[in-house]
Amino acid sequence: MPVTPPHEERLASRYEMIRNTLREAILAGQAAPGLVLVEGPLAELFGTSRVPVRQALNLLHEEGLIRRFDGRGYLIDPDGSATAPQRLPLTRKLLGLEPREDLIDNRSLGERIHDELASCVIRFMVFGHYRIDEQRAAEALGVSRSIVREALMRLRDRGLVEKEPYSQWLAGPLTAQAVIQDYELRVLLEPDALRQGVEGVTRDELEKMLARIVDAQEAGSRVERSAIEQIEQDLHVTCLAGLRNARMAAIIRQCQIPMNVGRVLHEALHTSTDEAMLQEHRLVFEALLHGTVESASSCLRDHLCRARERTLQRLKVLSVLPEPELPPYLERLA
Incomplete structure (x- = not known):
């Protein structure tokens, strides 16, 4: 199966890049059936938070390439062969990704959080009006509140969110x-x-x-x-x-x-x-x-x-x- 060129993958949103990369490895037989995929180790491998990893795994599950089982994470099982779970440390080599250095995310932590919050705001603003909680965002993304606040201030400059003095951050609606x-x-x-x-x-x-x-x-x-x-x-x-x-x-x-x-x-x-x-x-x-x-x-x-x-x-x-x-x-x- 042809591999998506690295420059195109970087243009995709984070979860799409992760989904596409894992999908190719599974369909090519590089990621062995039975291997258990867990959010935390995958997030570390791809240099991101768990949010885009979770989205990528949900899409792979909907496609039938991985499935849930009696345990934490997902089981690689594209053929539905009920393969026994293999709980091994997730490495680039184990997933058939070793030659692909483009998986390493060289962006700063602030850039990653900015991009993830931007992606989230863009996804939801067409559905209505939302309040963004700084502290909960920091906890969900695993970063300090100051990094989240800085990212939100940059999103305000782009017109994606707004904030009145001493009030909450707001996003949407896109009418x-x-x-x-x-x-x-x-x-x-x-x-x-x-x-x-x-x-x-x-x-x-x-x-x-x-x-x-x-x-x-x-x-x-x-x-x-x-x-x-x-x-x-x-x-x-x-x-x-x-x-x-x-x-x-x-x-x-x-x-x-x-x-x-x-x-x-x-x-x-x-x-x-x-x-x-x-x-x-x-x-x-x-x-x-x-x-x-x-x-x-x-x-x-x-x-x-x-x-x-x-x-x-x-x-x-x-x-x-x-x-x-x-x-x-x-x-x-x-």
């Missing part, structure tokens, strides 16, 4: 009205930001960005969600990074929250492809490579208008889906 308002600002600002920012992107980089879109189109329904997110990053972040107006750049970042709706829908329905988005992105990059920046800006404006309507439709789909299980540090508000 249809908020989506419409955010896209109104993006339609006004991003095309002009592209004119300025793309000056700092080389032709070679643009060609690689276009190639990623073409590869995703050819992959069709087999495209990885990480590839879709990289394509979004290419246009809406990398190509705008050279924007000289810092305040304008900050407003654009805060208005890009609706982009996360696609990720939430992917997690709920296990679908990655977005053919219309890919074609719209392709038109932008083809125009840029032809040197017609004005045409590219016009294509970007058209893409954002269409993306707004798709996002609103996705919100309607998500409104009828069951809310995921809440982590202990999130409390839904009435």
Whole structure:
């Protein structure tokens, strides 16, 4: 079975990377049937907390590659052969992962917690309004309260959470009205930001960005969600990074929250492809490579208008889906 390239795995969310890595090892027969997988040792192996490990194991269980048994953890049993449990120390070699140095997470602890809290907020904000408890988050993630507070302050700067003086941290809800308002600002600002920012992107980089879109189109329904997110990053972040107006750049970042709706829908329905988005992105990059920046800006404006309507439709789909299980540090508000 082909191994997902390391640079693509790093783009996926933490739990997806862990799920994909273990899935490949199980299907390739590298991780032996009967081996018991336990959250703690796996979290240490992947350099993360237990939260994304738990999510990854739940997905593998739903897929039927591992199963519960009379004991702690999960049993690798892709064929349902009722193999006897093997409780061995979990090592890279035992899981068939020894050559893959990319599993080592070199991010600081603060970065890991920031990313995990961001992923959690993004996943739940489309379902309602929530209070975030600093102390419970620290306990659940196994870090100090100050690290959690610092991460939440960074999320506030991104517009993902809010906090009034001496009050609780709040997240969501992402409403249809908020989506419409955010896209109104993006339609006004991003095309002009592209004119300025793309000056700092080389032709070679643009060609690689276009190639990623073409590869995703050819992959069709087999495209990885990480590839879709990289394509979004290419246009809406990398190509705008050279924007000289810092305040304008900050407003654009805060208005890009609706982009996360696609990720939430992917997690709920296990679908990655977005053919219309890919074609719209392709038109932008083809125009840029032809040197017609004005045409590219016009294509970007058209893409954002269409993306707004798709996002609103996705919100309607998500409104009828069951809310995921809440982590202990999130409390839904009435």
